[in-house]
Amino acid sequence: MKTSFLTKSLLMAAASFALAACAGNAPQPATGAEPQEAPAATAAESASQAESPVFVSNSLDSYRLAGPETAPQFGTDKPVAATPAESTSASSASRAVDPYTAFPELAEGVFAHAKALIDTGLADSATAYLNRFRIIKPLWATWEARADSILEALGKERATKAKAFEPLVLEIQNMNRAHAAYSMVATSADSLIALAPGDSLVNWAKAQKQTAYKNTLAKAKKEYAETKALADDNARFAEALEKANTLLLRYRDFDEELHIQSLIAYIQDLMQSTDAEAVKYWEKNDPAQALAKADELIKAGKYGEAKKLLTKLKASKLRKEANEKYKTLADTFCNEQRKATSQLFAKAQKQKDDAKKKELLKQAIAPLDKCLGEYPDNSQKNKVVENRQFLEKELAK
Numbered sequence: 092m093k094t095s096f097l098t099k100s101l102l103m104a105a106a107s108f109a110l111a112a113c114a115g116n117a118p119q120p121a122t123g124a125e126p127q128e129a130p131a132a133t134a135a136e137s138a139s140q141a142e143s144p145v146f147v148s149n150s151l152d153s154y155r156l157a158g159p160e161t162a163p164q165f166g167t168d169k170p171v172a173a174t175p176a177e178s179t180s181a182s183s184a185s186r187a188v189d190p191y192t193a194f195p196e197l198a199e200g201v202f203a204h205a206k207a208l209i210d211t212g213l214a215d216s217a218t219a220y221l222n223r224f225r226i227i228k229p230l231w232a233t234w235e236a237r238a239d240s241i242l243e244a245l246g247k248e249r250a251t252k253a254k255a256f257e258p259l260v261l262e263i264q265n266m267n268r269a270h271a272a273y274s275m276v277a278t279s280a281d282s283l284i285a286l287a288p289g290d291s292l293v294n295w296a297k298a299q300k301q302t303a304y305k306n307t308l309a310k311a312k313k314e315y316a317e318t319k320a321l322a323d324d325n326a327r328f329a330e331a332l333e334k335a336n337t338l339l340l341r342y343r344d345f346d347e348e349l350h351i352q353s354l355i356a357y358i359q360d361l362m363q364s365t366d367a368e369a370v371k372y373w374e375k376n377d378p379a380q381a382l383a384k385a386d387e388l389i390k391a392g393k394y395g396e397a398k399k400l401l402t403k404l405k406a407s408k409l410r411k412e413a414n415e416k417y418k419t420l421a422d423t424f425c426n427e428q429r430k431a432t433s434q435l436f437a438k439a440q441k442q443k444d445d446a447k448k449k450e451l452l453k454q455a456i457a458p459l460d461k462c463l464g465e466y467p468d469n470s471q472k473n474k475v476v477e478n479r480q481f482l483e484k485e486l487a488k
Contacts, residue, residue, distance in 0.1 A: 276303035324411035378407035
């Protein structure tokens with residue numbers, strides 16, 4: 092019994108020593124020498140351990156002890172308690188990671204670390220590290236499959252929604268094809284958006300509103316021009332005013348671009364400045380004959396009579412033609428006045444007597460004043476003003 096007990100005791104001590112040695116804690120022999128410290132880790136090893144917490148040491152066995160089963164797992168569906176910072180909106184969370192930049196950056200980080208290990212002579216660690224990188228490939232296939240599954244579900248949901256919203260979508264399309272009023276398209280588009288059909292259909296509905304807005308604005312501008320022409324060219328002021336008020340009601344969303352209120356005020360001013368008696372006169376008389384007579388008066392140099400007749404014609408349906416003929420009259424009249432000024436200036440230049448010369452210069456200015464007085468908005472106004480300023484300088488010498 093004693094031998095057996097001693098034997099067992101020795102065997103247990105040996106086992107304990109072996110286990111301690113495996114754990115790196117084997118007892119040191121009592122030699123009386125001072126215990127020796129382990130060699131200090133090199134700077135490169137320290138940096139390697141700091142950069143990669145996966146490594147327990149630079150030994151391959153130690154790395155294997157920290158295998159994939161001990162590393163953080165990605166792509167799992169295990170619920171994780173969200174911190175306050177993580178409890179943000181879905182849109183903010185989706186902006187947190189961009190796969191096009193995040194994954195390449197991670198990969199570059201892996202290769203950079205592997206290179207650092209190789210450069211410091213830790214080839215075994217670099218090999219193990221890169222092998223660990225390669226085992227992500229199966230995970231990548233899992234992630235792809237998961238993404239495909241989500242995309243498929245979204246596609247089915249989108250198809251279902253598209254079918255449910257198809258009548259409203261077709262209605263909006265048909266209205267825009269027919270160039271329906273913006274207000275109608277906007278109402279239907281807003282109804283679709285209110286149903287929350289998904290971001291694609293929401294963006295589509297907004298684009299359809301923009302298309303309808305442009306179509307209706309183009310139509311409104313055309314009607315605006317036609318309404319203004321009724322007043323400017325045909326002196327149909329009452330009709331133009333009525334149309335302008337209709338435009339204001341029909342295109343109230345476009346008043347900022349069209350300034351319809353200003354058009355109404357403009358037409359009202361034309362009505363007030365036009366002789367009511369002249370309007371009635373042309374209801375019974377032919378304005379075309381009067382226009383031809385005005386042309387004859389201009390050619391005959393009877394500018395006063397022509398001006399009076401053309402002013403009266405501005406209240407007729409030939410208002411546009413009367414305005415154009417009026418411009419011709421103004422140019423003809425002012426050309427004659429400038430010609431007279433030129434002749435008087437030539438005489439003044441030949442005059443040696445100062446007093447007589449100044450008198451001729453004053454006479455030369457008078458025709459120019461006559462032009463500006465009779466036709467203040469004539470096409471030659473700038474030239475006439477320049478001529479007059481020149482003569483005043485000559486007079487001041």
